[in-house]
Amino acid sequence: MRLPVPLDRAYRLLNHGPTVLIGSAAGGRRNVMAAAWCMPLDFDPPRVLVVIDSATFTRELMEASGEFSISVPTCAQRELTVAVGGDSGREHDKFEALSIATFAGEQVRAPLIDGCVAWLECRVIPEPHNENRHDLFIGEVVAAQADSRVFSSGRWHFDGADAALRTLHHVAGGTFFATGDVVGNDR
Template sequence: MRTNLPLDKAWKLLNHGPVTIITSAHGGKSNVMAASWAMPLDYDPPKILLVLDAAAHTRELVDASGEFGLQVPKRRIAEETVGVGQVSGRDEDKFARFNLKTFPAQKIAAPMLEECVAWLECKVIPDATQRYDLFIAEVVACYFDADRFHDNQWDFGDDPQERTMHYISNGEFFLTGERFKVPTIEE
């Protein structure tokens, strides 16, 4: 079940460094791509930092629309995650090719993907993009899978298919792993 998260807590959905999937739409076209270089940047207003290569089709759509969806995929769609990172959306509809199920976003035009554990809807803050391919974006809506995120923290349970992934290279990932706690100074 998707549940809204207060915007000032949006960083908690990305702070464990997972691979992400970017969705974009403009002018009747939409695209999807994998992205490993996304991170939380600020709390209020919530911002994220994302790298999108100038040659990417998604970049064209984001440049034109000024917005994008940022999703944290589950292990169960690892093959699709690699696939959308290797195939160009200029050549074909990646949503159809990889049989990706979508739903409408709350505040942006880009479609959002099912089979994820977190979703952030983002609007680009102009100026950092051209020279370094960096996108700073404000999070305008965020939500999570209530089975995997509760009490303001992740709980992936025992099913590895429900965990998030960390990309290494050449189609290899690490799964989010064992949870443990280290006492803090206050404890």
């Protein structure tokens, strides 16, 4: 079940360094791409960083709309994650080509990806220097949700859940690590 995540806990959805899917939409077009380079920047208000190459269609849609979504994919979605990372959405709609189901966000028009385990809706905080020089975007998180099977009370808990629901960490070329077991106890 998808449940809202309080905004001051949204950073925890990305804190462990998963590879993510970036959703975007503008002018009747939409896109999704994979990004290994995405992390929190601040807790409250929650902000995130993501590197988006200037040649991508995602970049064009993000710049047109000032919005994007982050969906956190699972091991079961490895092939989808590789597929949307190796292909441009400029010439065709990846959602149709790859039968990717989506649902609507609460605050932004960028699509959220079905079957993922966490979702963050973001508004771009415009910083032309970072965007132009570093392909670096800053987003303010304006809504967040997570799959209660693996995230609740502000915390991931993959132990005891289906291993296919664990998140992905990109190594290179379509190979990932799954998120592993818990090390250490809460303090």
